[in-house]
Amino acid sequence: MTPDAPLIDRSLFGPGPTNTYPEADAALVRPLLGHLDPVFIQLMDETCEMLRTLWGTTNARTLPLSATGSGGMEAAFVNTVHRGDVVVVAINGLFGQRMAELASRLGARVVPVESEWGRPLDPDDVLRAHPSPAIICAVHAETSTGVRNDVAALGAGKGDALLLTDHVTSIGGMPLAVDDWGIDVAYAGTQKCLSVAPGLAPFTINDRAFERRVERPTSWYFDLGLLGGYVGGDAGGKRTYHHTAPTAMVVSLHAALTRILSEGLDAVTARHEAAGAALQEGLQEMGLELFAAEGYRLPQLTTVRVPDGVDSAKVRAYLLQTFSIEIGAGIGEFADSVWRIGLMGHNAQPRSVALVLGALKQAIAATR
Amino acid sequence: MTPDAPLIDRSLFGPGPTNTYPEADAALVRPLLGHLDPVFIQLMDETCEMLRTLWGTTNARTLPLSATGSGGMEAAFVNTVHRGDVVVVAINGLFGQRMAELASRLGARVVPVESEWGRPLDPDDVLRAHPSPAIICAVHAETSTGVRNDVAALGAGKGDALLLTDHVTSIGGMPLAVDDWGIDVAYAGTQKCLSVAPGLAPFTINDRAFERRVERPTSWYFDLGLLGGYVGGDAGGKRTYHHTAPTAMVVSLHAALTRILSEGLDAVTARHEAAGAALQEGLQEMGLELFAAEGYRLPQLTTVRVPDGVDSAKVRAYLLQTFSIEIGAGIGEFADSVWRIGLMGHNAQPRSVALVLGALKQAIAATR
Numbered sequence: 001m002t003p004d005a006p007l008i009d010r011s012l013f014g015p016g017p018t019n020t021y022p023e024a025d026a027a028l029v030r031p032l033l034g035h036l037d038p039v040f041i042q043l044m045d046e047t048c049e050m051l052r053t054l055w056g057t058t059n060a061r062t063l064p065l066s067a068t069g070s071g072g073m074e075a076a077f078v079n080t081v082h083r084g085d086v087v088v089v090a091i092n093g094l095f096g097q098r099m100a101e102l103a104s105r106l107g108a109r110v111v112p113v114e115s116e117w118g119r120p121l122d123p124d125d126v127l128r129a130h131p132s133p134a135i136i137c138a139v140h141a142e143t144s145t146g147v148r149n150d151v152a153a154l155g156a157g158k159g160d161a162l163l164l165t166d167h168v169t170s171i172g173g174m175p176l177a178v179d180d181w182g183i184d185v186a187y188a189g190t191q192k193c194l195s196v197a198p199g200l201a202p203f204t205i206n207d208r209a210f211e212r213r214v215e216r217p218t219s220w221y222f223d224l225g226l227l228g229g230y231v232g233g234d235a236g237g238k239r240t241y242h243h244t245a246p247t248a249m250v251v252s253l254h255a256a257l258t259r260i261l262s263e264g265l266d267a268v269t270a271r272h273e274a275a276g277a278a279l280q281e282g283l284q285e286m287g288l289e290l291f292a293a294e295g296y297r298l299p300q301l302t303t304v305r306v307p308d309g310v311d312s313a314k315v316r317a318y319l320l321q322t323f324s325i326e327i328g329a330g331i332g333e334f335a336d337s338v339w340r341i342g343l344m345g346h347n348a349q350p351r352s353v354a355l356v357l358g359a360l361k362q363a364i365a366a367t368r
Numbered sequence: 369m370t371p372d373a374p375l376i377d378r379s380l381f382g383p384g385p386t387n388t389y390p391e392a393d394a395a396l397v398r399p400l401l402g403h404l405d406p407v408f409i410q411l412m413d414e415t416c417e418m419l420r421t422l423w424g425t426t427n428a429r430t431l432p433l434s435a436t437g438s439g440g441m442e443a444a445f446v447n448t449v450h451r452g453d454v455v456v457v458a459i460n461g462l463f464g465q466r467m468a469e470l471a472s473r474l475g476a477r478v479v480p481v482e483s484e485w486g487r488p489l490d491p492d493d494v495l496r497a498h499p500s501p502a503i504i505c506a507v508h509a510e511t512s513t514g515v516r517n518d519v520a521a522l523g524a525g526k527g528d529a530l531l532l533t534d535h536v537t538s539i540g541g542m543p544l545a546v547d548d549w550g551i552d553v554a555y556a557g558t559q560k561c562l563s564v565a566p567g568l569a570p571f572t573i574n575d576r577a578f579e580r581r582v583e584r585p586t587s588w589y590f591d592l593g594l595l596g597g598y599v600g601g602d603a604g605g606k607r608t609y610h611h612t613a614p615t616a617m618v619v620s621l622h623a624a625l626t627r628i629l630s631e632g633l634d635a636v637t638a639r640h641e642a643a644g645a646a647l648q649e650g651l652q653e654m655g656l657e658l659f660a661a662e663g664y665r666l667p668q669l670t671t672v673r674v675p676d677g678v679d680s681a682k683v684r685a686y687l688l689q690t691f692s693i694e695i696g697a698g699i700g701e702f703a704d705s706v707w708r709i710g711l712m713g714h715n716a717q718p719r720s721v722a723l724v725l726g727a728l729k730q731a732i733a734a735t736r
Binding site: 007008009010012014017020025029033035037038039066067068069071073074102106189191199218219220245247248249326 | 376377470566
């Protein structure tokens with residue numbers, strides 16, 4: 001046990017979690033509220049309303065689920081996949097693979113549509129994969145590769161299918177328009193561009209998807225039919241006890257969303273865009289090669305190839321020990337050949353760009 | 369939005385959440401750590417080790433799940449219930465009912481063994497309910513009624529069955545001995561006697577139950593086969609990425625457990641015992657009648673009948689408005705006729721007893 005150990009202060013420039021907004025920290029330790037307290041219920045309502053703004057939706061059923069982003073993925077699938085459903089999954093990274101795994105566990109007939117890691121999905125390929133799928137799934141911002149996928153094109157061509165999308169790394173960091181893009185079910189996480197500690201999954205589902213839902217899913221914890229009353233969306237606003245809301249985390253999310261909307265969603269998106277562009281330019285000026293395809297690079301999460309003759313793990317260890325900076329390794333076959341550098345939320349600012357570029361240059365030189 | 373609203377400071381004397389330990393608050397806002405940071409991994413390991421002490425187990429697979437206590441319940445069932453299994457569930461309150469619901473959703477043949485709310489389960493009835501159940505389930509401390517159930521007697525007589533038990537309200541507040549009592553699978557929550565914010569589910573499962581588990585459960589998020597690597601229990605201590613751990617919450621739990629073990633587990637249990645006894649004596653001296661059966665009353669959560677002619681809701685509103693004190697209503701048919709008063713964790717101290725007794729007396733008089 002290390003009760004008196006010095007507190008380690010990291011610059012979290014990996015794929016998440018990122019450093020939190022000071023407002024989110026302050027709210028995390030306001031005196032704890034009960035989950036049925038009228039003050040908390042108001043904060044929860046306001047949180048759901050602010051989430052609607054970030055999602056770009058009017059969906060009544062919009063709330064922070066009491067789990068991490070991966071729990072949000074589980075909630076999306078367990079409520080919508082009926083045994084035997086045809087589920088088309090666009091896969092160009094780890095999180096697309098995971099979607100296919102979840103659908104398969106629930107008895108779906110999964111139709112995977114693969115494209116190369118580092119390249120975006122081809123919407124036409126995905127839409128042509130099956131004549132009448134029940135659900136089409138895609139990841140908006142692939143955390144494993146730093147690639148943006150065009151989910152709006154899927155919404156435009158989905159026909160009668162539901163469109164189910166992952167926004168763990170996109171929400172709050174890039175343009176997002178659930179209603180305009182034809183998205184029916186979507187989930188996210190708090191620990192990336194929202195700059196809140198990990199532990200909640202912002203979630204939204206429209207009436208169309210809710211009406212087709214699994215009536216009594218194998219999951220009780222994520223059963224949206226029960227969760228409606230939890231946030232007052234159903235039953236005429238009457239609250240019904242489902243589970244104890246993680247009140248401290250919700251209040252922290254409330255504070256971060258307030259901060260984001262006070263800065264302005266467009267300004268926040270522009271801040272991510274500027275930081276990402278400056279980082280990507282700086283990396284290329286250092287002679288490094290970006291991994292994600294041009295035109296589809298995420299500003300909030302940059303992937304870059306580890307130069308020949310450089311040991312990825314040594315560089316990451318040097319960054320951690322010398323500068324207390326965390327960056328991410330690649331995933332799967334790119335574990336040793338790609339770095340993932342996130343500038344998300346509170347870290348999407350010029351100071352972070354200067355710091356990570358300077359530190360990385362020194363780390364590469366020192367470990368060669 | 370209420371960014372500048374005054375912070376409300378409650379005395380949380382309901383059935384949970386309770387007020388947090390100051391140590392847990394301080395840790396909640398230490399600079400955020402990444403979930404793969406070596407410093408965090410050490411804190412996670414220590415957290416699991418301290419949880420073993422609180423559970424009274426040597427189970428390797430002991431960890432805080434990334435969900436609230438209800439998520440812990442889901443993990444317990446989804447990993448152990450095979451379709452068609454006979455599952456005996458002792459029911460004498462809401463959480464026993466919920467266990468039956470979860471088992472049923474997973475295709476179990478549920479054998480409910482009901483006893484009156486406010487009375488303990490009869491271990492002989494439960495053990496005689498079926499000649500060869502796959503699983504026997506019970507709630508150690510029924511949050512809905514304030515009753516202690518004798519789960520050790522079930523462990524002694526379970527035969528080949530697995531014993532699966534709920535400790536959301538018992539862990540850290542009363543004696544608990546998973547290994548000695550023959551418990552195979554158990555879950556809890558952080559927001560009661562551990563005095564941490566809600567959001568994590570301490571969990572433990574022994575080898576016997578793990579070997580009989582569902583190999584590919586419908587839940588990916590709670591799949592213990594995957595979670596082993598997440599905390600290093602399997603795969604020779606090698607970490608595998610599963611989901612992003614809620615690092616702030618885990619570090620807060622670490623601080624609370626350190627505090628509890630530094631005070632001494634026996635001393636903490638005795639503190640709960642003394643506070644509960646003083647509260648129950650004080651309530652009876654006021655002429656109120658306790659609800660839970662004598663000999664089976666939880667010290668950490670007292671249930672008391674609302675006196676004739678007293679309006680339960682008015683009293684609770686008066687307590688909230690006048691004293692910023694939260695107590696709980698009853699559940700189900702006892703919603704208006706029972707109060708639930710918790711003195712858990714940081715609130716299990718003489719100051720809380722004096723406060724709640726004095727405030728309740730005044731609230732009853734003022735609202736009559």
